[in-house]
Amino acid sequence: MTSHYLRIFTQRNAAVLLLLGFASGLPLALTAGTLQAWMTVENVDLKTIGFFSLVGQAYVFKFLWSPMMDRYTPPFLGRRRGWLLVTQLALIAGIVAMGFMQPARDLTLLAALAVLVAFCSASQDIVFDAWKTDILPAEERGSGAAITVLGYRLAMLISGGLALWLADRYLGWQATYWLMALLMLPGLIATLLAREPAMPAREPHSLREAVAFPLKDFFQRDNAWLLITLIVLYKLGDAFAASLTTTFLIRGVGFSAGDVGLVNKTLGLLATIIGALYGGVLMQRLSLFRALMLFGILQAVSNFAYWLLAVTPPHLWSMAGAVFIENLCGGMGTAAFVALLMTLCNKSFSATQFALLSALSAVGRVYVGPAAGWLVELWGWPAFYAFTVVAGLPGLLLLWGCRGTLQAIQQRGAFTRRTQWAGGYRWTVRLFGTGCLLLACWLVALALQAAHLWQGSLPLTQLFEAGMALALIAVALGVILDCLALRKTQRDKAQ
Template sequence: MSHQSLSLATLAQPRSLMLLCLGFASGLPLALTSGTLQAWMTVANVDLKTIGFFSLVGQAYVFKFLWAPVMDRYTPPLLGRRRGWLVITQLLLIVGLVIMGTRDPSADLVWLAALAVWVAFCSASQDIVFDAYKTDLLSAQERGTGAAVSVLGYRIAMLVSGGLALWLADRLLGWQATYWLMAGLMLIGVLAAIIAPEPENAVPVPRNLEQAIIAPLRDFFGRDNAWLILMLIILYKLGDAFALSLSTTFLIREVGFAAGEVGVVNKTLGLLATIIGTLLGGLLMVRMSLFRALMVFGLLQAASNAGYWVLAITDKNIVTMGTAIFMENLCGGMGTAAFVALLMTLCNKSFSATQFALLSALAAIGRVYVGPVAGWFVELHGWAWFYLFSVIAALPGLVVLQLCKRTLSYTQQTDSFLRRGHFSAAYRWNLRLLLLGAAMFVAGIILVILAALDWMAPLPVASFFWESGAVLMSLSILIGCGCDYLSMARSRRML
């Protein structure tokens, strides 16, 4: 069977429909704690800095690797290790979204923030299990098209809970009933999880938590170019994260479109572009190497951000907005399909849940942390310079991708990993620096959240912890990348 026919056959399989539905359930909560919630607060006249700060509720997507080993170690009493956790997290999401629908941003901002944190936590937990499920389910030949199907479901859900939800809230149901409707749509994922089979090649449950935590980290950080791979994952979608972080507020408040207009365009052109982009990306990946697909789709992602820059420097025009949204969804769908295939390729199936959680959590850093920076940047420099910068921000990731070409090509061709051979002591101490920074950062964030919820008095040490932790983590990644580069140089000299 040819590569192309294999790809089309994968798309036609019944389990692809289950991946589509599970991808839909995975993507639905994200906009409800980000873009749609952002629009709700914008309409309720919440100030821009507060809206930007609300992007921090997505901390769970960054730190989900911390509890991923628990979900890998313990098996629920019903439906198995993967499907059991899927159903549990989906039911908890339904409860959280229903309660969110009872709140009002103008009067219950603190409670709304707490509920958004809860929904984000349950959503991140669902992602842990779904990512492990599809990694275990799909063979190396099916990763491109399988990733495209799951990404398609994810992107459709984001449009439903984003563009369609905006239109429904503005024209028909109001914000609270819209959130209740979105909670009801989560039942699609519950039904799919119940029907779907457990992966036949799922690895045995780890014997203890130490094995579930230490072994995946030792395996990943023992690979060649592990730190450069981490940098690639952080930077590859950074330009998109900047462009989309305040896009809803930009279109409504700055350009002057109604929330319903933004929703209609997202629902029609955005949905069409997503379908075309994800399926086209999956099919093209059958003919292209993973490295080439990431490079080509990454360049297209960067170019698509320029559409918002055009909107910022021209008069209000529905056609211009539609074109910008279409191109962003088209190129974003292609890039995301390749990126998900990359994460699946990098996972050792012996530790798929924990490693995928770690890698995808790093990918969420840009989406979560650019919000406060984006609001500050716009206030200082304006929207036009902000969207021009989003194009430039996409380029460093492509530079790192070029450095990782040899590693990615070897892994894709052999389905194994090159092991590191130089600077063992430096890598070992640098990993300890990373763990120390992560511990300080998590402690600081917890203190900030507790203070924001009025559960404890604000502590000056909180900002010291999370700022110092962020600096230590950034420093460790830079040191690790430097060691990887020197290791590559030494290996070339030895050849």
């Protein structure tokens, strides 16, 4: 099996994917956990530290500016590599500048630099995702996703745990940030060595087209709403299980924080990497649908390991086993899921469509936290982790319903256009767009209030609830229309 693991590194783009994955993961902790630790050591107040967590919203809403990277091409290196070079140079400059700051003295400027670094990091992710979508053939997407996960996770370990250790023991915070900026250079070299994808036959010629064409292209496809719901729900059980893992291991089972940190962070990281690599190996032999189904079942069933931990006496080895199994299966599911996102993107608008689809995939991960805490209070830990297994089933049922669509995409390399109920789908899209517009207004108003730039009387809670309700109603209507269309198609074929 070792030769199979190593074989995925022999593909042409393996080194570039690994280095660009590393460059993608490195800035994340520098504006999140590592920056929080630095401010904590410098005795910055908790409210300010909490406010800095909003910096991470750039990764969730990166789809808002992704059309610009489909529309415009820098005057050097091409549409994908040119933007990669621009964002990486900006990241290096931003991280170096953060190293010159002192949180207790330069808090406002440090906040501005953190926002800049997060924005450039999210922009780099947009272009990197588009580049690998454009450059990788269908049979290499699973292994390409695995190599990317490996580079990304290693970078998070270095800019997270290793950076804290170096800052505390040897280098200090400023020199540590300068070292992290230096570690961005391999990604810069990988950008220069990478191949530029061929220009697509159809590309947007205006910013309006760059916004409208990707949405029109996706929502005119057969079973588009089923695919959107699949993206949201496929890893929902995994998101529920991971949302309170640390709290469960410390408060629910009774392990020490040190043991949990050692096992959950190091062994969990190792298991995720092994799972992603093993998933990439298996995907060289399996179709996309079969890989998604197999790995989806495994990542759902693996949550039983936490249920078993909750109903048995605590032991360090049992915790290690549960963490390893859950992260191993989750890593396999991640490799297949990233390959799915790449498969669903049109190369003419891959930056915008991948950013949109990845934002949808983050919905469950971002918003299950409050619901998870409420369910634990209501049911207790054993019943909660039994529920996380059940929460994975809707995604698997949707996957089964989409099997024909996925198989057709993989076989023909083209998307089947929808031909039924055009009026109903049109109103569904309008309803969904209205909901998203209300949510965008809520986000802007929230950001302005947090920055003390506006103190209006707009009912933010009602605005959020209205936007979310309209979006969910639109998705439900779209799914119903897709199911009716699928049923009609199957009935016509039977006749």
